[in-house]
Amino acid sequence: MEFVGSASTQSCITQKRGRRVYGDDRDFKSKNLTAERRRREKLSNRLLTLRSLVPIITNMNKATIVEDAITYIEKLQMTVKVLSDQLLEMESSSEESERPRNDEINAAEEMKKHGIEEKVEVTNVDGCKLWIRIISKKKRSRITKFLEAMASHGFELSDTNVTTFKGATLISSCLNGVYSYKIEAEQVKELLQEIIKSI
Amino acid sequence: MRERERERERQRGSRSQTLLLLPDPIFFINFFYLQNSRLLSLLNKIHPSLIFIHCFFLLQTDRRQPPDNHPKMYEETGCFDPNSMAEGGDDGISQSVKHHKEDDAAVSAIELELQKHLAFNVEDTHTQSISINSNTHSIHDPANQNHQILPPYEHSHSNWDSGVVSADHMGGFDQNENDQSQQSFINTDISSSFAQSQTPPLLNLLQFPRCTTSSMLPPNSSISFTNPDHHFPVPPPTSTDVLYDPLFHLNLPPQPQPPLFRELFQSIPHGYSFPASASRAAANSLFGEIGDERDATGAFYEDGDVGVHLDNRVLEFSRDLGCIGRRRETAGKPTKHFATERQRREQLNGKFKALKDLVPNPTKNDRASVVGDAIEYIKELLRTVNELKLLVEKKRCVRERRKRHRTEDDDEGMKPLVDPADQSYNSSLRSSWLQRKSKDTEVDVRIIDDEVTIKLVQRKKIDCLLFVSRVLDELQLDLHHVAGGHIGDYYSFLFNTKIYEGSSVYAGSIANKLIEVMDKQYAAVPPTSCAY
Numbered sequence: 001m002e003f004v005g006s007a008s009t010q011s012c013i014t015q016k017r018g019r020r021v022y023g024d025d026r027d028f029k030s031k032n033l034t035a036e037r038r039r040r041e042k043l044s045n046r047l048l049t050l051r052s053l054v055p056i057i058t059n060m061n062k063a064t065i066v067e068d069a070i071t072y073i074e075k076l077q078m079t080v081k082v083l084s085d086q087l088l089e090m091e092s093s094s095e096e097s098e099r100p101r102n103d104e105i106n107a108a109e110e111m112k113k114h115g116i117e118e119k120v121e122v123t124n125v126d127g128c129k130l131w132i133r134i135i136s137k138k139k140r141s142r143i144t145k146f147l148e149a150m151a152s153h154g155f156e157l158s159d160t161n162v163t164t165f166k167g168a169t170l171i172s173s174c175l176n177g178v179y180s181y182k183i184e185a186e187q188v189k190e191l192l193q194e195i196i197k198s199i
Numbered sequence: 200m201r202e203r204e205r206e207r208e209r210q211r212g213s214r215s216q217t218l219l220l221l222p223d224p225i226f227f228i229n230f231f232y233l234q235n236s237r238l239l240s241l242l243n244k245i246h247p248s249l250i251f252i253h254c255f256f257l258l259q260t261d262r263r264q265p266p267d268n269h270p271k272m273y274e275e276t277g278c279f280d281p282n283s284m285a286e287g288g289d290d291g292i293s294q295s296v297k298h299h300k301e302d303d304a305a306v307s308a309i310e311l312e313l314q315k316h317l318a319f320n321v322e323d324t325h326t327q328s329i330s331i332n333s334n335t336h337s338i339h340d341p342a343n344q345n346h347q348i349l350p351p352y353e354h355s356h357s358n359w360d361s362g363v364v365s366a367d368h369m370g371g372f373d374q375n376e377n378d379q380s381q382q383s384f385i386n387t388d389i390s391s392s393f394a395q396s397q398t399p400p401l402l403n404l405l406q407f408p409r410c411t412t413s414s415m416l417p418p419n420s421s422i423s424f425t426n427p428d429h430h431f432p433v434p435p436p437t438s439t440d441v442l443y444d445p446l447f448h449l450n451l452p453p454q455p456q457p458p459l460f461r462e463l464f465q466s467i468p469h470g471y472s473f474p475a476s477a478s479r480a481a482a483n484s485l486f487g488e489i490g491d492e493r494d495a496t497g498a499f500y501e502d503g504d505v506g507v508h509l510d511n512r513v514l515e516f517s518r519d520l521g522c523i524g525r526r527r528e529t530a531g532k533p534t535k536h537f538a539t540e541r542q543r544r545e546q547l548n549g550k551f552k553a554l555k556d557l558v559p560n561p562t563k564n565d566r567a568s569v570v571g572d573a574i575e576y577i578k579e580l581l582r583t584v585n586e587l588k589l590l591v592e593k594k595r596c597v598r599e600r601r602k603r604h605r606t607e608d609d610d611e612g613m614k615p616l617v618d619p620a621d622q623s624y625n626s627s628l629r630s631s632w633l634q635r636k637s638k639d640t641e642v643d644v645r646i647i648d649d650e651v652t653i654k655l656v657q658r659k660k661i662d663c664l665l666f667v668s669r670v671l672d673e674l675q676l677d678l679h680h681v682a683g684g685h686i687g688d689y690y691s692f693l694f695n696t697k698i699y700e701g702s703s704v705y706a707g708s709i710a711n712k713l714i715e716v717m718d719k720q721y722a723a724v725p726p727t728s729c730a731y
Contacts, residue, residue, distance in 0.1 A: 039567070042567050043566055043567045043570065046567055046570040046571050046574065047570055049570075049574050050570055050573060050574050050577070053574060053577045053578070054577070062547065063543075063546065063547050063550060066547070066550040066551060066554055066570075067550055069554060069573055069577070070550065070553055070554055070557060072577065073554075073557050073558075073573065073576065073577060073580065074557070076577065076580035076581065076584060077557075077580065079584050080580060080583050080584055080587060080707070083584065083587035083588060083590075083591060084587060084705070084707070084708070086591055087587060087590055087591055087594065087703050087705070090591065090594045090595070090598070090703070091594070091703050140672075140677065141668075141672040143668050143678050143681075144665070144668040144669055144671075144672050147664055147665040147668055148665060148669075151662070151665055156662065157662070157664065158684070158685070159684040159685070160664055160681065160683075160684075161681060161682050161683075162678060162679075162680060162681035162682075163679075163680050164678075164679040164680060
């Protein structure tokens with residue numbers, strides 16, 4: 001007669017089957033009844049939500065909800081793909097924008113307006129650790145170039161923070177020398193200034 | 200169940216001779232069911248005593264004309280007064296059997312009943328051909344295979360158990376042993392033994408020595424012989440009217456094909472208590488192992504009961520004998536829909552799995568989480584679709600604007616950032632949010648208008664800033680703010696960026712690109728260097 005019991009909860013209990021205690025059915029049921037009920041309610045609630053999202057519903061039973069959701073998701077994915085392709089097409093055929101240049105020009109002007117100076121500060125906190133602080137003009141992809149330069153010199157940056165304000169960029173980070181020899185702060189400072197100028 | 204029967208039999212002691220007095224329905228049930236040897240084995244399993252009756256049926260596969268002495272047989276049986284046998288015991292059959300033990304009348308009556316059933320219920324031929332009178336004559340005919348059965352008839356005496364046993368053995372004969380004559384033997388026996396003084400022949404008729412019958416068994420017969428010593432349970436006819444003549448008047452239509460028990464019983468006029476009870480008894484005995492029924496007293500069962508018990512019995516029956524398969528599954532749902540239910544479950548699981556495969560970030564594997572992920576994904580897809588629509592729209596507007604400007608030729612290199620005419624098109628704020636997860640990276644992209652906030656969490660210790668900023672440059676995002684650092688095993692960063700004008704990135708593209716790059720980096724870096 002175990003079929004009778006299992007058939008009713010078969011669809012619900014899939015993972016607990018292995019743990020079912022046949023000789024102890026009643027205890028199992030009563031002990032776990034509330035948990036099982038909660039689980040089932042959770043599942044049914046979520047299915048209801050899923051159903052509410054999907055506009056096209058055929059029948060109202062579990063299987064069809066899932067099926068309809070699958071078809072709807074696929075449809076949406078197709079739409080996304082179509083739209084993104086369209087966008088790419090438009091993108092490729094559109095003209096280049098000249099806006100960034102304007103931004104740069106504006107940035108330099110703003111900096112001057114606010115009296116922010118370009119600066120490079122290096123502080124030696126530990127044998128190999130240096131705190132650096134750079135204020136520079138905001139330029140497009142300057143940060144990337146800076147980071148690249150840092151990496152190429154063998155400096156390892158940790159705890160980097162970048163902020164931008166009115167056309168000026170502030171980079172502060174902790175610099176660890178890859179080469180484990182003592183790094184002179186002054187040397188680093190000069191190095192950094194050169195880098196900033198170059199990028 | 201069988202043990203219970205046996206116990207009851209033992210308790211009843213000598214009252215095991217109920218075999219012969221199986222009620223009418225059993226006969227035709229037997230007949231129809233035993234068209235197959237499969238059924239035969241089935242019946243044997245269920246109740247050995249039925250075999251006895253089965254033998255009569257099985258032996259006759261052809262349809263033959265009833266012998267001329269058949270009417271005579273009926274007349275004889277008609278004369279029989281069942282009341283004389285009944286003593287109102289709780290088991291009419293056993294009572295009658297007891298009587299029979301004392302005198303052959305009961306036995307012969309039983310036999311007559313048998314024959315009667317055979318005559319009525321079997322389609323035209325068979326039992327009709329059984330001529331009671333011919334039994335005794337052909338008993339000793341060794342040439343006839345069926346006749347061999349008869350000699351055993353005569354061997355044992357006054358031992359119903361053995362008779363039953365032999366009946367059991369008789370049941371072992373399959374249809375191949377179609378022998379009219381045997382039935383005719385029986386018929387003759389019955390008729391001959393109708394008189395009370397003729398007990399021995401009838402008894403012999405009913406008793407088949409084991410050895411003989413077993414030898415006649417086909418080698419591959421699935422019939423299992425029961426222990427001859429085991430007392431067959433007495434199917435309670437619940438009525439002493441077992442031997443009533445009403446059966447004569449019973450005009451049961453021949454069943455064209457082996458009907459299910461239920462149908463059979465339904466075909467029986469329910470007005471007859473005997474048939475009802477008999478049906479029940481038949482059901483009980485056929486399905487066997489139902490000790491409860493055996494103790495039934497002379498109460499008349501109601502038709503409903505029959506159905507109910509039939510259901511129970513059929514349930515056990517069909518579950519015990521899976522080979523008989525999905526017979527009229529009056530049995531409850533479990534057996535009935537076992538295969539379909541299983542299929543349904545598997546289909547449902549397959550659907551859940553498909554749903555899980557669609558979702559980009561599957562978390563857990565249980566149904567509720569899959570559905571939850573699907574919900575989130577659908578919402579995300581909707582957002583993405585809206586965003587893309589907006590972008591396309593914007594792009595189109597910009598294009599048109601540009602064209603217009605070009606044609607108007609009033610552009611001095613400074614394009615207005617926002618055209619009032621366009622604002623109506625782009626009045627809706629572009630907003631989008633999605634998350635992507637990969638093995639080591641988690642990306643959260645939120646876009647409001649032209650500001651993009653990217654949250655990046657990566658597990659391994661790789662200097663990702665460089666790569667990320669590179670990616671962001673590629674995506675034409677202007678890094679405004681970067682914050683983050685170590686958190687335990689993770690790098691966590693927050694990027695505030697602005698989309699450059701004219702760029703048509705959307706959240707999905709950003710996230711995907713980032714994930715792609717990060718994964719590439721992880722793959723490129725050997726694992727040892729990551730460990731600190």
